Amino acid sequence: MVQAPMAGGATPPAFIVACMRHGLLGSLGAAYLSPEAMKAQVEEIAAATAAPLNINLFLPCGQPPAEGVVEGMLVHLAPLHEAAGLPPPHLPDPPEQDFTAQLAMLRRLRPRIASFVFGCPDAGMVAALKAEGILVIGAATHLEEARRVAASGVDAVVAQGGEAGAHRATFIGSFEDGLVPLRELLPQMVSALDIPVIAAGGLMSGGDIRAALEAGAALAQIGTALLRADECGIPQAHKDALAAGAAAGATTRLIRHWSGRAARGLANGFTRGIDAAGIAIPPFPLQNAMTQALRGHGRKTGDADMLALWCGTGYSGARAAPLADIVSRLCADAGFPSQNH
Numbered sequence: 001m002v003q004a005p006m007a008g009g010a011t012p013p014a015f016i017v018a019c020m021r022h023g024l025l026g027s028l029g030a031a032y033l034s035p036e037a038m039k040a041q042v043e044e045i046a047a048a049t050a051a052p053l054n055i056n057l058f059l060p061c062g063q064p065p066a067e068g069v070v071e072g073m074l075v076h077l078a079p080l081h082e083a084a085g086l087p088p089p090h091l092p093d094p095p096e097q098d099f100t101a102q103l104a105m106l107r108r109l110r111p112r113i114a115s116f117v118f119g120c121p122d123a124g125m126v127a128a129l130k131a132e133g134i135l136v137i138g139a140a141t142h143l144e145e146a147r148r149v150a151a152s153g154v155d156a157v158v159a160q161g162g163e164a165g166a167h168r169a170t171f172i173g174s175f176e177d178g179l180v181p182l183r184e185l186l187p188q189m190v191s192a193l194d195i196p197v198i199a200a201g202g203l204m205s206g207g208d209i210r211a212a213l214e215a216g217a218a219l220a221q222i223g224t225a226l227l228r229a230d231e232c233g234i235p236q237a238h239k240d241a242l243a244a245g246a247a248a249g250a251t252t253r254l255i256r257h258w259s260g261r262a263a264r265g266l267a268n269g270f271t272r273g274i275d276a277a278g279i280a281i282p283p284f285p286l287q288n289a290m291t292q293a294l295r296g297h298g299r300k301t302g303d304a305d306m307l308a309l310w311c312g313t314g315y316s317g318a319r320a321a322p323l324a325d326i327v328s329r330l331c332a333d334a335g336f337p338s339q340n341h
């Protein structure tokens with residue numbers, strides 16, 4: 001099993017180390033980290049365990065905003081900032097971490113594995129990483145993307161089913177085109193590619209994991225099933241919102257409101273406010289940068305209307321328990337030996 005990379009605070013080093021100690025491949029979702037923060041977190045993990053680590057980055061995918069869209073969003077955000085006691089909203093410059101600097105740090109840190117989402121990794125970058133002894137993983141949401149990613153020379157591809165929590169990896173066609181259920185996507189990718197396929201999306205039980213492996217997946221990547229673990233770094237208000245949503249039967253949806261890029265999660269006051277205003281949303285990473293202050297406020301105050309409530313379609317099956325309990329139940333139900341290190 002792979003502990004899914006989950007950027008944005010869900011996976012502090014202690015969480016990753018706990019996953020590794022229970023036999024999962026640990027993944028550092030480093031997309032929002034500066035090179036210095038990446039280094040500090042990797043060193044903290046390496047001080048605790050010698051198990052192999054996957055460092056995950058977002059490939060640059062920004063597009064220019066349509067005229068007036070950023071300004072319109074700043075007008076919408078202004079009263080929310082005022083109510084929260086925050087300084088007026090602005091567009092941070094630069095709006096995202098510098099990918100070239102992050103990649104340079106990744107190469108210095110030399111993890112066993114590097115994984116990339118939101119595009120097709122450049123073949124030259126893949127070759128350079130592989131020459132340094134780093135295994136490279138890409139991600140796809142439909143077969144055309146999978147073939148393109150495989151042709152870049154990567155060692156494995158994540159099949160991200162439409163069920164998966166948070167951002168869609170889609171980079172060809174619309175996000176809606178990329179919503180292929182894992183049970184359809186996985187066999188397509190397994191038969192079309194000659195490299196290992198990692199199943200992701202909606203794997204909530206040992207039975208789900210077993211079925212993915214039987215359908216030809218080399219590994220099963222688990223995100224949402226770990227979100228309510230005691231050690232997981234999402235705010236308690238996010239964990240509580242998942243429990244409340246499950247009790248109310250709320251369904252997940254594709255949400256562009258927080259980052260400008262489609263991501264699966266639960267609607268809340270913030271997303272409904274934008275819907276009601278009917279305004280256009282600036283593209284990733286601009287919207288992500290502009291909503292950062294509100295999300296920070298939500299994290300600080302425990303206001304679930306000011307948090308990006310990412311989760312996959314299976315979120316009602318996420319258990320609130322110590323990570324060890326969650327992983328050992330998944331292992332037992334999948335028929336794996338439990339591995340504690």
Ligand SMILES: Cc1cc2nc3c(=O)[nH]c(=O)nc-3n(C[C@H](O)[C@H](O)[C@H](O)COP(=O)(O)O)c2cc1C
Pocket residue numbers: 004005006007008010029030031056116117139160163164165166167200201202203221222223224225310311312313314
């Ligand atoms: C809170 C959260 C954050 C995520 N962040 C990332 C990320 O930074 N990089 C990435 O490749 N995938 C990210 N994902 C997607 C996971 O890697 C994986 O595809 C997904 O969690 C699997 O589906 P599941 O959530 O149904 O288990 C994230 C998922 C969640 C729930």
